[in-house]
Amino acid sequence: MSQKVFEPGIAAGRLEAEAYAAQFSDLHPPLDPHEALVAADRCYFCYDAPCITACPTDIDIPLFIRQIATGTPDAAAKTILGQNIMGGMCARVCPTEQLCEQACVREAAEGKPVKIGELQRFATDHLQQQGKHPFERAPSTGKRVAIVGAGPAGLSCAHRLAMLGHDVVVHDARPKPGGLNEYGIATYKTPNGFAQAEVDWLMQIGGITLQNGSALGADITLDGLKADYDAVFLGMGLGGVNALDADGEDKTGVLDAVDFIADLRQAKDVAEVPIGRDIVVIGGGMTAIDAAVQAKLLGALNVTLVYRRGRDRMNASVFEQDLASSKGVRIVTQAVPVAVIGNGAVREIEFEYVDAEMKGTGQMLRLAADQVFKAIGQTLQGDALPALEGRKIKVDGAGRTSVDGIWAGGDCASGGDDLTVTAVAEGRDAAMDIHMALVG
Amino acid sequence: MADLRSNFVGIKSPNPFWLASAPPTDKEYNVRRAFEAGWGGVVWKTLGIDPAVVNVNGPRYGAIYGADRRLLGLNNIELITDRPLDVNLQEIKSVKRDYPDRAMVVSLMVPCEEEPWKYILPLVEETGADGVELNFGCPHGMSERGMGAAVGQVPEYIEMVTRWVKASTRMPVIVKLTPNIADIRKPAEAAMRGGADAVSLINTINSITSVDLDLFAPEPTIDGKGAHGGYCGPAVKPIALNMVAEIARDPGLSHMPISGIGGVTTWRDAAEFMALGAGNVQVCTAVMTYGFKIVQEMISGLSEYLDDKSMTSVDQLVRRAVPNVTDWNQLNLNYVAKAKINEDLCISCGRCYAACEDTSHQAIAMREDRVFSVIDDECVACNLCVNVCPVEDCITMEAMTPGTTDPRTGKVVQREYANWTTHPNNPAAAAAE
Numbered sequence: 001m002s003q004k005v006f007e008p009g010i011a012a013g014r015l016e017a018e019a020y021a022a023q024f025s026d027l028h029p030p031l032d033p034h035e036a037l038v039a040a041d042r043c044y045f046c047y048d049a050p051c052i053t054a055c056p057t058d059i060d061i062p063l064f065i066r067q068i069a070t071g072t073p074d075a076a077a078k079t080i081l082g083q084n085i086m087g088g089m090c091a092r093v094c095p096t097e098q099l100c101e102q103a104c105v106r107e108a109a110e111g112k113p114v115k116i117g118e119l120q121r122f123a124t125d126h127l128q129q130q131g132k133h134p135f136e137r138a139p140s141t142g143k144r145v146a147i148v149g150a151g152p153a154g155l156s157c158a159h160r161l162a163m164l165g166h167d168v169v170v171h172d173a174r175p176k177p178g179g180l181n182e183y184g185i186a187t188y189k190t191p192n193g194f195a196q197a198e199v200d201w202l203m204q205i206g207g208i209t210l211q212n213g214s215a216l217g218a219d220i221t222l223d224g225l226k227a228d229y230d231a232v233f234l235g236m237g238l239g240g241v242n243a244l245d246a247d248g249e250d251k252t253g254v255l256d257a258v259d260f261i262a263d264l265r266q267a268k269d270v271a272e273v274p275i276g277r278d279i280v281v282i283g284g285g286m287t288a289i290d291a292a293v294q295a296k297l298l299g300a301l302n303v304t305l306v307y308r309r310g311r312d313r314m315n316a317s318v319f320e321q322d323l324a325s326s327k328g329v330r331i332v333t334q335a336v337p338v339a340v341i342g343n344g345a346v347r348e349i350e351f352e353y354v355d356a357e358m359k360g361t362g363q364m365l366r367l368a369a370d371q372v373f374k375a376i377g378q379t380l381q382g383d384a385l386p387a388l389e390g391r392k393i394k395v396d397g398a399g400r401t402s403v404d405g406i407w408a409g410g411d412c413a414s415g416g417d418d419l420t421v422t423a424v425a426e427g428r429d430a431a432m433d434i435h436m437a438l439v440g
Numbered sequence: 441m442a443d444l445r446s447n448f449v450g451i452k453s454p455n456p457f458w459l460a461s462a463p464p465t466d467k468e469y470n471v472r473r474a475f476e477a478g479w480g481g482v483v484w485k486t487l488g489i490d491p492a493v494v495n496v497n498g499p500r501y502g503a504i505y506g507a508d509r510r511l512l513g514l515n516n517i518e519l520i521t522d523r524p525l526d527v528n529l530q531e532i533k534s535v536k537r538d539y540p541d542r543a544m545v546v547s548l549m550v551p552c553e554e555e556p557w558k559y560i561l562p563l564v565e566e567t568g569a570d571g572v573e574l575n576f577g578c579p580h581g582m583s584e585r586g587m588g589a590a591v592g593q594v595p596e597y598i599e600m601v602t603r604w605v606k607a608s609t610r611m612p613v614i615v616k617l618t619p620n621i622a623d624i625r626k627p628a629e630a631a632m633r634g635g636a637d638a639v640s641l642i643n644t645i646n647s648i649t650s651v652d653l654d655l656f657a658p659e660p661t662i663d664g665k666g667a668h669g670g671y672c673g674p675a676v677k678p679i680a681l682n683m684v685a686e687i688a689r690d691p692g693l694s695h696m697p698i699s700g701i702g703g704v705t706t707w708r709d710a711a712e713f714m715a716l717g718a719g720n721v722q723v724c725t726a727v728m729t730y731g732f733k734i735v736q737e738m739i740s741g742l743s744e745y746l747d748d749k750s751m752t753s754v755d756q757l758v759r760r761a762v763p764n765v766t767d768w769n770q771l772n773l774n775y776v777a778k779a780k781i782n783e784d785l786c787i788s789c790g791r792c793y794a795a796c797e798d799t800s801h802q803a804i805a806m807r808e809d810r811v812f813s814v815i816d817d818e819c820v821a822c823n824l825c826v827n828v829c830p831v832e833d834c835i836t837m838e839a840m841t842p843g844t845t846d847p848r849t850g851k852v853v854q855r856e857y858a859n860w861t862t863h864p865n866n867p868a869a870a871a872a873e
Binding site for chain 2: 037
């Protein structure tokens, strides 16, 4: 073990150089062809299968698994991608244990669902690694659609619209497309540049122009887009991060977990990403888990994830919680931050334990912290947006906003879980509605 | 503890599990390993007249797989032994000398003339072998030369050759039958007329296991071509069971001892063959898949089963199911059953629903919350739902109590037995009146 793991403060290269590759390799290594056949054979080909109902994009799971089982993984991929153009990413990041695999009848029968996520990856990888794009663009309609946000919602919407013959321009504030797929997901869930490869593959449909570094409110305006295009789809996600509401929050070392995750994803060499010896992550969702686990993988000695409610209320699935525990992350619940302590930079953070009704108990907890990662939810940014519902853009089932000609989907829109797969479904469905509005 | 010792037409073995004439019994080395593993006997791979045959130098086998490459069916195009006669005879003698308590039966196939039989039988007798099995079943290669199945498909030839053999040897003679015929009883009767001591069945079934869809050639493929082979393994067991039962329940053949062959893989398969009339069983594909050690499971399993049934010897099992094998027209039409789904066991896959709704009688209801139930008004008790259900015992067939009314027909279930022969819809029954 490198002595550097004990070094106080923030430092890069805490682990032996060769340890990083293993630490950040694929969480679930891909199935080999025989493993895929065996896994596929376990599918019962249920009638009106519960897994399909559980999938936000309604992928015909029994059909694609049967296509794998009969030696036609590319046909399986087409079944998947026809419903979910980001089926490759979803196969890697979907909380399948809460969706399709939870609904699998073999979960009910023996607690061991069919490995739907891994089979989906087997099929989509098989097709995409050959560079094949199985969809064709319809003749041009001459209609132009602007999309804000090149994340899962925006790209899903763009692909469907392009396929239907519309010309699409996608604006994104970041330097690279992909949205949270590129910037917001743990490195070990999508290694080897998969997010960009998927975008490149998706773009093969043609008819889509990407404009990166083009931010709504700064480089483009909603009014401008509305004037220049036949329709607008908003899928820019949630750009802001909620505040801790604790004293001393402005001290250095108190960071947004999404930024830490993004920096890690963009790092040329993860060994060069500095990390504190003592880390505290605040929050209970996927972002909190991704930040905590990756802090540990980078060599942080002590990583504590603190959540204000009980485990059962955490947005992170049990699988994710167990993953964090297995990597050595300590999970503390029923505690809220009250003060960040330190002279300029954070040294410690103090919490108060709360009861089930979130009332303070007077019992305190102090944790040493070189860095504090906030993962307590993100917020919609921007003004002059269509009407909101709560803190998100209000949409109907087809993604229509309060403004005629403007649709929205993904994390910035109301309804649905903030999942990649939900965003893909919303982008696709909005595209179909836009298509009907433009040509119907 | 039940006594597994077997006495099949005077041939004694410590258990009723023999290895069939096939690659596993082609050489002394293999047979010694088999006996060390515990096999009760072997039928030595078929001997012929020198010069020995030659085999192809490409693949001899093709396979059908289930999940996880579980071998379900095997096809082969291997011929009889391709080693000189005298090498085989010396090895047979050597093994029999060292394992006197095991059954040593020698399979034979020579041209369909009396002289070759007269020549080979004394040579076999001289080895100390316990009996011979006449290979009238091999469906590939040898049959093109007028031997194997070419004999087995013509009852007159079977009778003729069997008679020659009986006339030339004191050893018990088992005639191995090919299933590639219309009615298995005809060759069995011919063997009986010829004086056979027993029949063994089935030999392999003509088959093409698969087609290479890139080469457009049958598999196994030899230099771009393929020939039909003989099919065996678990997949053929139902065919073999029926053929064994057909002989066992035929009044004219019921005394004919049967050595059961065809997909025997476990003790349970062996017990089923024996219940349908086989005095012992012969195994091949299972050992070619798993090795000789499986006999340990067969011995312990059959022994435990016999104990459970309070049977003290294998003879008490033989033919136990034969009286219950009948013709369709003898089945009780007054027996009425209904499928019943156990909701506690049901995992809501809906396969029963798809099968019944799409392909059968629309007798299963599906609720919004995926609870499935049988509609007795429509259920004809076909059993398809039971067969497709992935959960054992989740769907069962429940007999209706006599006196209750079948909601499907509106008729009261009768206690009395009644079959098709007396049914009013049967024109023959009406004509008989």
